[in-house]
Amino acid sequence: MSRDEAAPPSIPDELLDYDEDLVYTYKGERFTGTGYSDVSGHGRSEISYVDGMQHGVARDWYPSGVLKYEASYRKNARHGASREYREDGSLSVETIYEHGILVSSTSYDESGVVVDFHAIEECDPNFGYLQQLRKRFG
Secondary structure (H helix, E strand, O other), rough: OOOOOOOOOEEEHHEEEEEOOOOEEEEEEEOOOEEEEEEEEOEEEEEEEEEEEEEEEEEEEEEOOEEEEEEEEEOOOOEEEEEEEEEOOEEEEEEEEEEEEEEEEEEEOOOEEEEEEOOOOOOOOOOOHHHHHHHHHH
């Protein structure tokens, strides 16, 4: 970013509007920037938007300031890794999404040992659709 370019705005969530297609606007224009909320006793949340769609990272924090959750979005759909953390900072769940479709999910106990794992299989109803999306969008 050059010195002349302004950083994308950070706007309280309650100032953003959205329509039935989940396109977010601010003052009547598609929003690019970060929407946030700070709720007493619940912590902070931030969501990145590009051209009115969730795109980039979304994060939630515990009231203590420890990261609680992070997810990646592409054009309003989860795309990439999502992680949930315990308040002690240890990883609880990691999921991988592509184009909004769950590809894999791994759950961990408090000591970091895998306690559950699931991956999409060819027999899954979404598998064929995922293949089409991969061909079309990469």
